Amino acid sequence: MSESSATQYDHIGQAYESMKKIPGAILERNNLRAVITPYLTLPDSQGASVLDLACGTGYYSRLLLQWAAPRCVVGIDISPTMVEAAERAAAELDEFKQGRLKFVVGDATKPLPAAVVTSSDEAEGPFDVVLGAWLLNYAPSTQDMAGMFANVASALRPGGHFVGITPHPAEDLDAFAAFHATPAAQAEMRRFGVSIAYLDPPVASGEGYHTRITAHMQPVEISFENFHLRRHVYEDAARRGGMTGELKWEKVRLPRDEDESRRDYGVGIEYWEGCEERPHFGIMVVEK
Template structure:
């Protein structure tokens, strides 16, 4: 698999297009609802910030400070460009770094650590532990880690097959289609592809089992309460022509086959 840096440097514009899909907008609402009571007046660390999809929501919803980290220089450039276009000049510090390598970031410890689509790049148990060590090193005692990732599952290949069956090509889940590449210890390695007006999108990641994710978090020092939530669709999105272009058929599938999970852990 290409490194996350190599993968995302090449696909910034198609990636941003896909993040405007209906299910991505639903994910954003879901996440912001969870984060809102946690981030008012808080110091927040955002891991795998990408092109800033969530970064400025963290600012707008009352955080005291945001440190946003990503491995991709191109993604960070895009995130900073977004801030300039919004007229936001303060409140966010960007750092280029690999979240898989445990490290303490300037500005910590933090009240909240947030990471969207981070854990799915851990190839194995050890990779998960290292990601969670980064979280544990930077999170205050009593602080909260919130992460968007793949739906929690004891059988990742079954989860992927259900996704492909419920939301087949070409539309998939918000334009994204998953294809199994191989089995790995505790899960699967798979490719994600989409066709967009700005070119093809392709990247690779992992879906590891729920129990190995929770075990790794505990081994890394996150020993507090663990909670999982799954895709939550607001009633307004079942109305005709929801924002983002999803069909009514696609919307109905999310009721039985979730597109994402949200992991919440208290340190």
């Protein structure tokens, strides 16, 4: 990477949330909501405690509070700029004022701050749920990703769940990457407003690709770099990191018809062509 994870986001800062308005981002949000909501309420109907790892501007941290009634949400991000933006965006919320929503600077590749993970305040860690929305794409290898999963595992109670938004879990990542270099893919990506370049050479371990993501926003383009690794890397890394429970990839659900597409996404159903075979994201759920 030309810049560290922290500094590339320090530059992007709050402009990042403008990306959340494009239909593909709304699709991601709706899918995450459907997957994570059942984990936000515990069997005794108490609210879950949630760690939002790589929380960025706290976009999902705030939404979690709308989707259900978690007991608390703690957001951690490596970028102080992102944490400040998250605090600003949450400042008027009651949950933030009451301390049930808070943000901390921290690095998911290092042991997490002890005060967060093993809080003596039972309202927080160890957590029932860890959300990692676009976190694992910063790991260049199984080994690095296993380190992140070890930190996830240490933050979760036994039986707790990790929910991750990742790049598409491609079985044949070489074919997936090759497709992205074709004119058909370029046209598809222009429609989605976000383009992905699979950079040469692939990562040295052979586990996947270095990628550059560019979101063509007005007035500024946002561009950042990360990694897209083979599907089995995510699975092996979770196991190596100590996540031994059920592991599943959720199927990305697209709008069913023209009406749903217009109503929920503001675009016709033809917009989603190609998305079923090549959604830009995957959602993995792993139990500790």
